[in-house]
Each structure stands twice: as C-alpha cells, then as structure tokens.
Amino acid sequence: MIERLCVVGVGLIGGSLARALRRAGMVGEVVGTSRREAHLRRARDLGVVDRYFLDPAEAARGADMIVVCTPMGAMEDVFRALHPGLDPGAALTDAGSVKQTVFRAARAAFGRIPPCLVPAHPIAGTEHSGVDASFASLFDGRRVIVTPGDEADPAAVDRVEAMWRAAGAETDRMEAARHDEILASVSHLPHLLAYVLVDLVAAGPGDCFRYAAGGFRDFSRIASSDPVMWRDICLENREAIAERLDAFGDRIGELAGMVRRGDGGALLERFARAKGVRDAYVEESERRARPADRPG
C-alpha cells in the first residue's frame, strides 16, 4: 500500500499509473506536481490527483512513493528540485525510456546515487500525450523493466516492483545498460524509422498520402508521438541509437543492392526469414495473452 503517491509530470504515463493504483485500491492519496499549472488543474478536475503543488519539494514532502514521469531531459532538474522534500523512507522511481540517464541525473543532482532510487521503465504507451489520454488499464499485462543499481535499498526495489504489479504489469530486473541497448533496438529505432518515413513521404509527390494503405498507417502511427520526448531519448541513449541506425542503414544499403541486381533469391530468403520471426513473435504474444485457452 502506498500512503501518499507523488507524481511528477502528470501526463499519459503518470496519469495512467495514478488511475491504475486507484483502481487497485493501492494508494491513499495522489499528489501531483508539474511546471504547468493548467495540466495540474486538469489532472485534479479529472480526479487523477487529489492535490497539486507547483514546487516539487512541497509535493514530495510526506510521500512514501515518488514517480518522476517527465521527459528525460528534465530529470536532473527535477531531482534537484525534489531533494529538499525527500523523506528518508520514500522510494524514488521514474518511468523514463533511457535508464543510464537516470543514474547520471541522480549523481549530478544528489552527488551520489541515493539508496531510495529505483529506476524503472514501463513498456507501454500510446502515441497520445497528456493527462486526458491517460487510462487505468494502460499497463495491464505489459512489462516494466526495473533497473536498480548496486546501491539500491532492497526494500525500495520491492516496493517499486509491487507498485507496478498492482498497476497490472509484470516486472523484470536487469542492468540499466542492457535495458538501454534492448530498447534502442525494439523501441527507439522503430520510432525514428517512423519519423523518417513520414518525413520522406511528405517530401515526395503531393498526394502520396492519398494512396497510403493500412501498412503505412500502422507503421507511421508512432510518428505522432511527442517530439520532445523523442529528442531527449535520442540525446540520452545516443550511442546505442546511433549504432542501431548505422546497422539499419547498412541493411538498407544491402537490400538496395539486391533490388538493383534483381537478386530474387536473396530477397526471398530475407523476406521469408523475417516473416518467420514475426509470425513466431505474434504466436508467442498471443499464447502469453491467453494461457488459459490453450491445452498443454
């Protein structure tokens, strides 16, 4: 049970977490803080937070769980601002997409990694932003990767994991660097590809979009994501992302060569291999989604 939850940045993720914990009856009071009062007022009007403060330290005071859901670029400033209000018994966590950043920001703001810090990342979201887009079931059945450092207080780790499970998610633990490498591949790269694709199509003949089918629509959905968040992710997970972009560019170059040469055998082999992987992935996700339906 969380007596007082402090959500810093009450948008899609922070708002959905508060809603999910209320749904679970796992939270006493929810306090919000943000740089924008209009957002906070809206969150209170929607019943997502009970009270709000513009000063993060005031919001944090008396909270036993503090979750930072701001863009990655604001993390260090947020930590500095929270510092005076942090209770000794509080657990401090976040929902950012790059986990090494959280340690860098904490070291800069606190002068060390505080034992209460347990970075985490819910693998969930939509292309919409803001508290109006938040909903209680966002994390149901999704994974949350928790990346405690060596300094972390085991009790704080347990409490953060328990919170996410109460919100409907499954939790996994791993090192921050490994998280950042995996996410560069399965999340950061696809988002950047979607931005590049939309931008490239927009630069083409005027009415191209008129002829876009479902594949393009699905593919480009994530290009509607928040640009500031994605800029920050690129800046924070720079090396892993640049490496993935290079690897992708190399493969695109290879493929262009196969197409130019008319190497049907190589193209078929690539496409068939990718289809096999994708079909297996979908089958596995579906199996996981409804274990009770399946015999054996």
Next chain:
Amino acid sequence: MIERLCVVGVGLIGGSLARALRRAGMVGEVVGTSRREAHLRRARDLGVVDRYFLDPAEAARGADMIVVCTPMGAMEDVFRALHPGLDPGAALTDAGSVKQTVFRAARAAFGRIPPCLVPAHPIAGTEHSGVDASFASLFDGRRVIVTPGDEADPAAVDRVEAMWRAAGAETDRMEAARHDEILASVSHLPHLLAYVLVDLVAAGPGDCFRYAAGGFRDFSRIASSDPVMWRDICLENREAIAERLDAFGDRIGELAGMVRRGDGGALLERFARAKGVRDAYVEESERRARPADRPG
C-alpha cells in the same frame, strides 16, 4: 453487371473481390483458376467460386470480366495461358502492385497491348494470404488506382471501374509509371523497412522481442506479408524501390549524424515536422471516413 467473372488466383484479393461482387449482386457466375487445385477446391467449398478449371483458357472462355490476382512474377505466363480463351468482348484486368509490369507482361504475351486490358490496383490488403483470409468488405472505402494505357477500349475501362465501385471502392485514374512511383513510396518502402527491422531485431540479443511494445508490433505487422509477392514487387518496381531505399538510407545517415553530434534542435525540428504531417494525414483520413458526422 458481370455475367461471368473469371478470377485467376483465388486468394485474399481475388477471393475478396468475388465475395464483394456477390454481396453487391453484381455478378452472375464466378469461375476460378489457379495452379493449385487444393486452393480452388477450398474456394468452391467456401462458396467463393461456383466452378473452377485448372486450365486458364478454359476458365476464361465465356467470361466477360477476367481479373488476374496472381503474384506479379506469374503475370506473363498467365496472360499466355489465358490468350486462347479470351472472348472478344471481355475486359481483362489485374490487381497487381506494380502497373508497368502488367504492360510489359502483356506486350510479351500478346505481342501488343490488347484494348481489353485495363490494369488496376486496389490499395487494400492484410498481412494474411489465401482464400480463407478473404472477406467481402476488404475494399469498402478503399482506393483502386486504374491505369489504362492509350490503347485501352473506353468501355472496358468503364466496366473495370464500375466493378471496383460495386465492390465498395473509390477509383482514381493515373499513368502506370506514376502509380509505381507513388506506391514505391507509401507501400513498397514501408514493407521493406518492416522486413529489415524484424530481421535486424532478430539478429540482436535473444530476448529482445520480449520487450517489444505496441509500436514495434504495429510497425512489424506487414513483415508477415507473403515473401514471394514482395520479392516479385521488388523485381518489378526495381528502379523506383531502389531509389526510395537510397533516399531512406541517406536520411537515416543524416539522423545518425544528428544523434551522434547531440544536435537536439535538428532532431526536434525533424520529429515535430513528421508529427505535424502524420497528424494532418490522420485527421484527413478520419474526415473522409465519416463525412456525414462533420458540420460544414
């Protein structure tokens, strides 16, 4: 009204067209042909075709509308095989993804472009293949691009367009070369990116897929498409696709540079521009999808 429709290749597209025309009461009899008898039997058992023939010429005989729905690579052979059965009054069309190919195949098979030939391309599909995946509403509200050559009989063009409208689609006319350039951008490129992405992620750490979220799932859906069809599209629309892959590769290189340099301003500008385009595209599609709901 089509008295006798001949569908060559009764899979997702051919099967859905037959179903849609039956739904509209626009077709007397549906005759199927394919190289695989098992597929034809299945199509007959499902009521998608009334009769079938293994010989395309026999299937075409007496048909007033012949629609070729085979992979692009089979088009020339199919035209040759249909030739002896073509009635003088029949319209001959197809549903292939590359339109210049249809003219090349027709010239090779018939020695000229027959006036009955009206190539067309429904911008619709799913990642599934085969007649079991076909359904009557596949083309509802979708666009079909019709690319008649200068030789085309205007009556045949009208009949092909009327057929697609009866199947629920809207039709547009343009030149084959323009079609192929637009589709390279909005359809062929995204499919290839999906294949490359899935293949790249599969080559990474073993459990990457475990952490893939909705963005990846949407993005990679089209990687489950038929590899033979996509090999053929690559071979048939070679230049336009290679050009788009090069352009995409260049932009990926630029983006990798921005990420490495930590050029937040340039990244934000790119992402915001793409989001603007994508949001406008979605708004426009939604406006088109429900015109009656909107004032003005």
